[in-house]
Amino acid sequence: MKLYDCHVAPNPRRARIFLAEKNIKLEKIEIDILAGENLQDDFLAVNPRGLLPVLELDDGTYIDEVMAICRYFEEVQPEPALLGRDLKEKAIVTMRQRKMEFDGMISCSEVFRNQHKEFLKRGIPGGGKDNIPAIPALIDRGNQTLNRFFWWLEKYLEDGPYLTGDQFTMVDITATCSIGFAKWSDIHIPDANTRTKKWYEKVLARPSAEA
Amino acid sequence: MKLYDCHVAPNPRRARIFLAEKNIKLEKIEIDILAGENLQDDFLAVNPRGLLPVLELDDGTYIDEVMAICRYFEEVQPEPALLGRDLKEKAIVTMRQRKMEFDGMISCSEVFRNQHKEFLKRGIPGGGKDNIPAIPALIDRGNQTLNRFFWWLEKYLEDGPYLTGDQFTMVDITATCSIGFAKWSDIHIPDANTRTKKWYEKVLARPSAEA
Numbered sequence: 001m002k003l004y005d006c007h008v009a010p011n012p013r014r015a016r017i018f019l020a021e022k023n024i025k026l027e028k029i030e031i032d033i034l035a036g037e038n039l040q041d042d043f044l045a046v047n048p049r050g051l052l053p054v055l056e057l058d059d060g061t062y063i064d065e066v067m068a069i070c071r072y073f074e075e076v077q078p079e080p081a082l083l084g085r086d087l088k089e090k091a092i093v094t095m096r097q098r099k100m101e102f103d104g105m106i107s108c109s110e111v112f113r114n115q116h117k118e119f120l121k122r123g124i125p126g127g128g129k130d131n132i133p134a135i136p137a138l139i140d141r142g143n144q145t146l147n148r149f150f151w152w153l154e155k156y157l158e159d160g161p162y163l164t165g166d167q168f169t170m171v172d173i174t175a176t177c178s179i180g181f182a183k184w185s186d187i188h189i190p191d192a193n194t195r196t197k198k199w200y201e202k203v204l205a206r207p208s209a210e211a
Numbered sequence: 212m213k214l215y216d217c218h219v220a221p222n223p224r225r226a227r228i229f230l231a232e233k234n235i236k237l238e239k240i241e242i243d244i245l246a247g248e249n250l251q252d253d254f255l256a257v258n259p260r261g262l263l264p265v266l267e268l269d270d271g272t273y274i275d276e277v278m279a280i281c282r283y284f285e286e287v288q289p290e291p292a293l294l295g296r297d298l299k300e301k302a303i304v305t306m307r308q309r310k311m312e313f314d315g316m317i318s319c320s321e322v323f324r325n326q327h328k329e330f331l332k333r334g335i336p337g338g339g340k341d342n343i344p345a346i347p348a349l350i351d352r353g354n355q356t357l358n359r360f361f362w363w364l365e366k367y368l369e370d371g372p373y374l375t376g377d378q379f380t381m382v383d384i385t386a387t388c389s390i391g392f393a394k395w396s397d398i399h400i401p402d403a404n405t406r407t408k409k410w411y412e413k414v415l416a417r418p419s420a421e422a
Contacts, residue, residue, distance in 0.1 A: 095276040
């Protein structure tokens with residue numbers, strides 16, 4: 001089993017933090033997206049969309065969605081539970097994780113992709129050779145949904161030290177990686193969001209944050 | 212426990228088909244989105260984003276993401292398995308389900324929302340009162356990613372009668388609802404995609420398709 005990884009990219013980081021929290025070590029193959037290695041034939045044979053991370057199972061099956069990879073390892077090694085401990089918490093983690101993706105990760109991607117000339121004809125992640133144009137209006141859109149992201153983070157933290165209460169979960173991981181990704185576009189946690197700032201400091205202090 | 216539902220909307224349909232396949236019956240509360248009931252205070256107290264479906268648990272917790280709702284019931288009642296029978300199949304279902312959402316459901320939403328004047332200031336689902344403008348360029352973008360959606364459907368069906376092989380799963384449900392949603396914009400399965408056409412006929416013939 002091995003993980004196709006990319007050190008600078010935000011989605012592989014989600015998988016790496018998840019694995020580090022569970023102390024699971026995998027063989028890793030680094031793909032250099034800055035050099036365009038993800039759009040070359042060798043890697044397109046692994047994932048035709050050119051996206052990372054990808055888990056290669058021992059039978060050669062490729063799993064190329066980060067949440068599919070995380071769920072796989074949650075089942076292989078349930079402790080510590082990162083996708084919820086009981087039925088209700090699992091539902092809340094699945095729900096909030098999703099909000100963090102849509103309001104956070106995807107918004108960051110829209111702001112970033114649509115303002116850099118490298119992506120002028122690569123408007124969507126995974127559309128490597130499809131020649132899909134960037135849409136500059138998505139920069140504003142992404143900024144607006146990032147405001148919503150920060151608003152929800154602060155609200156979730158009313159209920160406890162982590163984004164679903166007393167336990168660090170995948171919701172915290174996706175939010176952390178989104179905040180890291182937002183920095184690429186010089187967007188930061190608003191100063192007024194004191195709970196979020198305190199939480200972010202705490203999650204960055206976990207050893208997994210370095211993964 | 213009850214389900215806030217909306218008969219015309221594509222995401223609640225995913226939940227209804229899922230529940231019908233498991234023969235789970237829930238109390239349903241119909242929200243009339245065509246009359247704007249989802250953006251009125253009563254429903255915004257249930258889901259501040261104004262989106263459906265929402266599951267209300269017996270303790271009053273709201274679960275407002277369709278996949279969180281489906282995963283909840285997969286655990287409550289595992290048979291028939293709609294999210295995969297074993298570790299590897301679960302990973303494939305999670306992965307492909309996601310593709311169907313991104314390439315299918317979200318593309319349909321982009322094509323539809325950005326061309327109808329009702330959504331001129333409601334550019335994103337769940338941005339009801341945020342005044343987020345529509346982006347007409349997303350109509351083309353959505354059409355391009357729908358091409359990709361149809362291409363992948365035909366490809367997945369090389370491996371068996373359903374989108375992950377021999378078993379009907381959530382991947383088939385999300386794809387079916389996406390195709391139904393595409394029709395709103397007069398977009399249909401390409402004639403050349405004969406495997407997809409045959410599959411679609413078969414899934415529509417299941418009793419759950421009427422749910």
